[in-house]
Amino acid sequence: MKHIKNLIIGCDWGTSFFRLRVIDSSTNSVLAELTSEDGIAKTNKKVEKESDRFGLFCEVISENLDALKTKVDFEIDSLTIVLSGMASSSIGMKELPYGHLPFGVRDAFGLDVEVFENNASFPNPLILISGLRDKHDVMRGEEVQLLGLAHLMEFSKEEETIIILPGTHSKHCFVKNGVLNHFQTYLTGELYQILSEYSILSNSVTKETLKAWTPKASEAFSKGVLDAKDSSMLVNLFKVRTNFLFSEMDKPENALYLSGLLIGEELGNISLPSDSRPIILCGGENMNVLYKKAVEALGIESRTQFVADDILIKSTIAGQSEVFKIHNKKLND
Amino acid sequence: MKHIKNLIIGCDWGTSFFRLRVIDSSTNSVLAELTSEDGIAKTNKKVEKESDRFGLFCEVISENLDALKTKVDFEIDSLTIVLSGMASSSIGMKELPYGHLPFGVRDAFGLDVEVFENNASFPNPLILISGLRDKHDVMRGEEVQLLGLAHLMEFSKEEETIIILPGTHSKHCFVKNGVLNHFQTYLTGELYQILSEYSILSNSVTKETLKAWTPKASEAFSKGVLDAKDSSMLVNLFKVRTNFLFSEMDKPENALYLSGLLIGEELGNISLPSDSRPIILCGGENMNVLYKKAVEALGIESRTQFVADDILIKSTIAGQSEVFKIHNKKLND
Structure with missing residues (x-):
């Protein structure tokens, strides 16, 4: 051999x-x-x-x-x-x-x-x-x-870069001059899962994955992202129930609204107008779709770079x- | 007869x-x-x-x-x-x-x-x-x-009064001159229940009810209440895991920390220094213990009146x- x-x-x-x-x-x-x-x-x-x-x-x-x-x-x-x-x-x-x-x-x-x-x-x-x-x-x-x-x-040489690894427990990693100085874990993915499965909201959302991004689906997701800025998450979550009770959204749209609320909450702290730090979003194929829409709704596209699936897989290998x-x-x- | x-x-x-x-x-x-x-x-x-x-x-x-x-x-x-x-x-x-x-x-x-x-x-x-x-x-x-x-x-005649009915879905009711103009539902109780039962945090908290308020238990709860002000809830929740991983709190203390985080988040919007509205807290025997400690940690005792169990039961009857x-x-x- x-x-x-x-x-x-x-x-x-x-x-x-x-x-x-x-x-x-x-x-x-x-x-x-x-x-x-x-x-x-x-x-x-x-x-x-x-x-x-x-x-x-x-x-x-x-x-x-x-x-x-x-x-x-x-x-x-x-x-x-x-x-x-x-x-x-x-x-x-x-x-x-x-x-x-x-x-x-x-x-x-x-x-x-x-x-x-x-x-x-x-x-x-x-x-x-x-x-x-x-x-x-x-x-x-x-x-x-x-x-x-x-x-x-390449990461930015001048500014702190925020590297986001979304998932069940989304990680925000703050890197400057090649050094990770701080990181934070957001319970985004897990909270979505337990809320849509075990809470009162489970009757207001669908568990099926989205087949197509209709204009109404996009709108529901973006509304969630923006609503996250207005009130406490504990209040916003109940809107998932009333969206459905008041026939304002159907279950697939409402699932996206919930997802938008949570991702909007996650990105809230780093999307202030005064913040210019570059963001590297490593969501892979599935997550990048959602995070791209959230980033657009928050108006931080120019700061954000999305890492493609192949690079993300290669990151562990490298x-x-x-x-x-x-x-x-x-x-x- | x-x-x-x-x-x-x-x-x-x-x-x-x-x-x-x-x-x-x-x-x-x-x-x-x-x-x-x-x-x-x-x-x-x-x-x-x-x-x-x-x-x-x-x-x-x-x-x-x-x-x-x-x-x-x-x-x-x-x-x-x-x-x-x-x-x-x-x-x-x-x-x-x-x-x-x-x-x-x-x-x-x-x-x-x-x-x-x-x-x-x-x-x-x-x-x-x-x-x-x-x-x-x-x-x-x-x-x-x-x-x-x-x-x-008696409710205040001059100012808007915030009547809080805590529970699985905590209600904040805004009443002025005998008129309810607005109310909001907080998912506080339900989120506590599903997080401590179904999430990764379930391994870091106990499900048993507290037998005695030790000084450390009080401290853990108050820390949760105050931490809620510092970061997004999605980040704070992960601290329940690290409190336990780093042996900073035992499981009963950590359960109180989680409870404090959620109640602190719920009361966050109405505990700003600029807010002078009277609060009527209708927690009953069990909930009032927690909300009293939260109100103390937030320094809003002078604005808050607690409704005793008998009045709370009588409210439905009346x-x-x-x-x-x-x-x-x-x-x-």
Whole structure:
């Protein structure tokens, strides 16, 4: 079997998914990829004694590596595995304490990793990456995305840049001169989900995904974004009920109104007229549609750059490559 | 059997409870009372054809009246039943359209009722009270409480008074010169419930009710109230997670912190230093404890009057009496 230089295995381990990629760290190209449903939560449930934890997680990696081997015609047994995401959390393979800010998004200053040498039972060296904490906040996984993004695109050199990673727990990351000084988590996505599923509002919205952006749908979403500025969210939420009671919106429009309210609330603090900081919005295909409309409604298009899906996916890959290269450089220094 | 003058039957029909009271409308004293679990939601589920709706709800009233009769030694068959709450909603006995503001809290101006004469199958006349709507808001039941409160206590004659009825959907009612001009619903209680049960925060708070207010518990609650002023609620909520992750609060303290965040957010708009309007807080025994602490943390004690449990219970009774008297007066005019 042939050997290829500079290869690593990137492992992106989320709460509900598991992903392995063979990455050429010199170009960030992906030579093979495998995803499975062996997420952290599912794997954590299999742990019976805490002493077995690390070994059991290694077994799950091994099983997936075996599946990955069938997809390549070169040796991967000795490649270093770089693990990001929830693997270093309290329900992961080994809990690592959060690194503290400031964090260097180009040089990974402040990032904590733990390295596990290969041994008889597990032939690959492992680099387990920890998350970061702010005074009132935490992230695990996004720090690797930031590292990747900083290598894939240019951030403003003069001004603080706000990098937004939307999702269940949307992250706002404040970066200046290559340094992450502060970040905040918004419960936007999760609140949308529990409100539309478990609250009184569930009768006023639809759970189906939108098929087409009609003018009325756009209008409903934008109205939500702008209404968020007028009152407390606790009051605005009840409007989702009266929109429907008063037949002002149908359920699909009202679902967009609710989504607009929450995204408008999330973007409220950074859309003041006095704010000129550039915004990089990393929503991917689905989220960017919504955030683009919100940004338009708030009139902050000129400050905002949207990151395309391919760059967003590549950010984790590039971040894992960077961690590997920085680690290697340290070893050789 | 003896007859007593001025008697009515007050029916307070909520989503999940049913309550009948024999009331002396001249004194608002209660001569007999009965509660059952025949709430609107449960009764609504029994409706098979829409044409049966009214009759089926009457049957439920009749069954409960029969139980009430065993508790009294006087005739109640001809007494007028005054129905408030959800009985006039779309899932109630007959949907009545919401009345529009302004609403007279002393003379019931603007209140819509429908009167059903007694007949062979149902011996009691019925007065079914509808709710009220504002531009973006609705209430059913609180309008009768307001009517009762206005007769049980004095509201400010000069300034607009803010009457707060806390709960799952907390109502802020703005009354001036005996007229309700505006009201707003805050999703405070419901959001607390779904966040502590279904969100990621459920692992960071306890569901048990507080046994004692330790100094640390008070501090946690007040911190939540004050933090609500600093950031968006979407950001503040994630602090409930980090409070626990960073061992800054235990689960009971953190539950109070979450409660403080939400109540602080609810009271935010009316606790500005420039605001001098009197506040009447109708929390009852459980809620007043929390709202009192919030009011103290916000420094608005001097503007706020707390309504005791007995007055709060009496407000519905007095309100139903008023509706009866106003209706009678109209008949006799």
